[in-house]
Amino acid sequence: MMDWTTSEGTGAAAASRTIAHAKAESERSNPLAAHPMRVAIIGAGRGGTALLEVLHQIRAIEIVGITDRDSSAPGLKRAQELNVPVAGRFADLLKDQTLNLVMDVTGDPTVESALRQQRPTGVDIVSGQASRLFWLLVQHESTLQTELLHAEKLAGFGSFAAGIAHDMNNPLQLILGMAENLADETNIEAVHAQALDIIDAVKRTTAICRDLTSYSRRASLRQDGLIHVNSKLDEALKIARYAVALQDIEIRKRYQPEAVVKGNPDKLLHVFVNLITNAVQAMEHHGTLTLETTAAAGATQVRVSDTGCGIAPEVLTRIFEPFYTTKPPGKGTGLGLYNVKNVIQQMHGSIGIESHVGQGSTFTLTFPGDPSLGEGDVQS
Amino acid sequence: MSEFKSGFFVGGDSCNGRVLIVDDEPDIRKVVRMTLQKAGYDVLEAENGEKAIEVINSGENRLLLDVMICDIRMPKVNGIEAIAYFRENYPRVPLIVLTGFPDTDMATSLLRQGVVDYLVKPVEGETLKAAVGRAMERRELAPL
Numbered sequence: 001m002m003d004w005t006t007s008e009g010t011g012a013a014a015a016s017r018t019i020a021h022a023k024a025e026s027e028r029s030n031p032l033a034a035h036p037m038r039v040a041i042i043g044a045g046r047g048g049t050a051l052l053e054v055l056h057q058i059r060a061i062e063i064v065g066i067t068d069r070d071s072s073a074p075g076l077k078r079a080q081e082l083n084v085p086v087a088g089r090f091a092d093l094l095k096d097q098t099l100n101l102v103m104d105v106t107g108d109p110t111v112e113s114a115l116r117q118q119r120p121t122g123v124d125i126v127s128g129q130a131s132r133l134f135w136l137l138v139q140h141e142s143t144l145q146t147e148l149l150h151a152e153k154l155a156g157f158g159s160f161a162a163g164i165a166h167d168m169n170n171p172l173q174l175i176l177g178m179a180e181n182l183a184d185e186t187n188i189e190a191v192h193a194q195a196l197d198i199i200d201a202v203k204r205t206t207a208i209c210r211d212l213t214s215y216s217r218r219a220s221l222r223q224d225g226l227i228h229v230n231s232k233l234d235e236a237l238k239i240a241r242y243a244v245a246l247q248d249i250e251i252r253k254r255y256q257p258e259a260v261v262k263g264n265p266d267k268l269l270h271v272f273v274n275l276i277t278n279a280v281q282a283m284e285h286h287g288t289l290t291l292e293t294t295a296a297a298g299a300t301q302v303r304v305s306d307t308g309c310g311i312a313p314e315v316l317t318r319i320f321e322p323f324y325t326t327k328p329p330g331k332g333t334g335l336g337l338y339n340v341k342n343v344i345q346q347m348h349g350s351i352g353i354e355s356h357v358g359q360g361s362t363f364t365l366t367f368p369g370d371p372s373l374g375e376g377d378v379q380s
Numbered sequence: 381m382s383e384f385k386s387g388f389f390v391g392g393d394s395c396n397g398r399v400l401i402v403d404d405e406p407d408i409r410k411v412v413r414m415t416l417q418k419a420g421y422d423v424l425e426a427e428n429g430e431k432a433i434e435v436i437n438s439g440e441n442r443l444l445l446d447v448m449i450c451d452i453r454m455p456k457v458n459g460i461e462a463i464a465y466f467r468e469n470y471p472r473v474p475l476i477v478l479t480g481f482p483d484t485d486m487a488t489s490l491l492r493q494g495v496v497d498y499l500v501k502p503v504e505g506e507t508l509k510a511a512v513g514r515a516m517e518r519r520e521l522a523p524l
Binding site: 161162165166167168169170171172173174175176177178180181197201245247248 | 405407410411412414418453454455456480481482483501502503504
């Protein structure tokens with residue numbers, strides 16, 4: 001059982017007991033998580049927003065607040081979404097007795113000088129060029145993560161070849177066979193029926209190309225928003241069937257209709273494709289794949305379960321490490337679950353695994369919930 | 381030679397032979413049937429390996445089946461398992477693989493197991509008919 005809960009406010013109330021237990025265990029082994037560094041951010045423009053996004057994912061850091069002279073600065077809106085306090089003036093943030101560090105990303109020398117004058121004892125300040133350096137590092141890290149995700153996604157396309165060939169060549173066979181027959185078909189009704197068959201086959205091949213080109217595109221941050229989890233899981237199933245044979249897998253769906261999460265739809269799709277593909281591979285083409293969603297005010301949860309071989313405890317402890325794979329050389333990049341973990345963290349969620357060797361595994365993703373839903377509104 | 385065998389088993393010049401197409405896609409079975417029926421073959425269908433085993437074991441098919449055309453990627457009993465079963469239990473019936481995925485290693489392995497042809501979809505009608513014609517010449521007499 002492992003857990004990567006990224007912060008408070010991730011809907012722990014609705015998280016399973018096992019996940020909550022794992023979090024407590026993790027905090028005992030990591031004192032920084034139990035006593036996080038408390039940071040204030042001054043400036044909520046591009047730099048401040050990027051900083052907020054990164055620091056928010058780090059378990060050992062707690063953001064005590066963010067402020068900006070411009071009340072419409074994008075970072076302030078983002079802070080509200082993340083439940084990070086927004087302060088009217090930086091002086092308000094400096095009043096916090098437990099503050100450890102102030103990060104000034106305004107680039108304004110007057111702000112820097114005012115901060116240094118008002119700095120409480122024991123509080124460090126990062127500003128000016130140091131702050132700019134930090135921002136550049138943040139940007140670099142963000143770019144690397146996006147590139148890694150995309151590289152892993154494209155590497156995975158190799159395993160799609162058999163599925164794509166199967167799904168493309170079958171309708172092509174129909175088109176060719178029908179067209180050959182039409183060349184000397186004299187029955188007008190048969191001609192009409194076969195023409196319709198050809199049109200239908202062309203539409204199917206077009207849909208394959210559309211799905212795959214859409215999946216292969218680079219995730220754009222501009223698309224971040226509310227995602228309907230159930231339709232995203234269905235979309236992932238369509239993509240995963242190119243990578244793994246689903247014909248002998250029983251698929252059970254237990255969807256709660258209003259399950260929604262905030263985040264990047266392309267990245268979440270990739271997460272689901274990864275988890276479904278792994279689940280089917282674990283079953284060696286025979287078994288039951290269960291996709292379940294639940295939604296309540298506290299949390300939205302997604303569970304992907306299989307009845308496969310399970311994960312050995314020694315593998316379980318390393319499963320999210322980059323470049324760790326149990327697949328034969330050339331069959332896996334070892335970046336799949338590493339990227340899954342990163343995306344979940346970016347969405348301020350957590351991932352837990354329950355696995356029994358010889359019986360199967362369940363991956364549980366827990367995301368901050370939609371406050372408009374009532375507590376306990378969970379479908380069995 | 382093949383005409384003699386056809387006449388012997390299916391009783392006349394009107395039928396060139398009996399062919400079983402095993403494919404999970406109804407569209408594929410439809411076009412293969414269309415193409416081969418026009419060429420004078422009697423065509424049977426099965427949607428997977430399990431059904432194919434049922435078909436081949438039912439009634440006179442045990443004796444009268446001349447050629448099998450089999451896909452690889454299918455539910456339940458897949459093509460590889462079905463082919464192994466057919467080669468073991470019905471070695472006299474020539475097998476043609478008709479698959480959507482060209483895989484050299486798999487083709488080599490299957491041809492070594494006695495599969496007479498490995499065709500990759502989409503395949504033209506003339507190519508399919510020629511393959512079935514060649515397979516007809518490879519079939520052996522059923523034990524009476």
